[in-house]
Amino acid sequence: MDFNEQIKRLRKENNLTQEEMAKKLNVTRQAISNWENNRNLPDFEIIILIAETFGVSLDELILGDKKMNKIEQTLINDGKRTRAAKFNMVTTIIGSAFIILGIIFFLISGASVSYIDSNGFLHENFFLIPLGYLSLFVGIVIIIARIINSIRLAIKERKNN
Known part of the structure; x- marks a missing residue:
């Protein structure tokens, strides 16, 4: 039944x-x-x-x-798909946050004023540029990893069907 x-x-x-x-x-x-x-x-x-x-x-x-019938297999597959969707959503949010953070670092660096004080020291936010590149790199790597994982799972699911 x-x-x-x-x-x-x-x-x-x-x-x-x-x-x-x-x-x-x-x-x-x-x-x-x-x-x-x-x-x-x-x-x-x-x-x-x-x-x-x-x-x-x-x-x-x-x-x-x-x-073992269709419903049991469907429930198992639905659980896997739900976990994969949550993982994809979280990784996309994290990757996007890193990319936005990198852009913010570049904007702050571009908007900040650099000057030389009376003692001859240069004052600038030089650390923002490497942080911007690092944040962009991390964000892009996370999103690429998510895409690769999604493709891998889609291929695996196609093989199982």
Whole structure:
């Protein structure tokens, strides 16, 4: 029995409408309908809540009478994709922050005044230029690494399908 059939069976065994089941699980009626019609799957936290609410084991709910089926593999793949998306977002933000920081260093360096004091010492913010280049370099390396990692994962996923 597939997951969508399990959800429908649990709902009918407990004499619930889609609306009533949705209220028990704090989701919309449309979510229940989508699960029952195999349009999408609930988050893993919701699957645990369903198992607890209706007193069934996760094995029974997810696997039904099969060993390993599509839903289990889909949940595993969704988890991997979610982690990859979070990693991509974080690395993009960090890389962009370094690039912006590098640009700021260059702007400050260009706007700052250099002068020679009465003792003949030159006063300038010379350290801002190398910091600007270093920040740009680090930002670009992080973003390139993220792109390479995304390409590697896409190739790996294509091979698995």
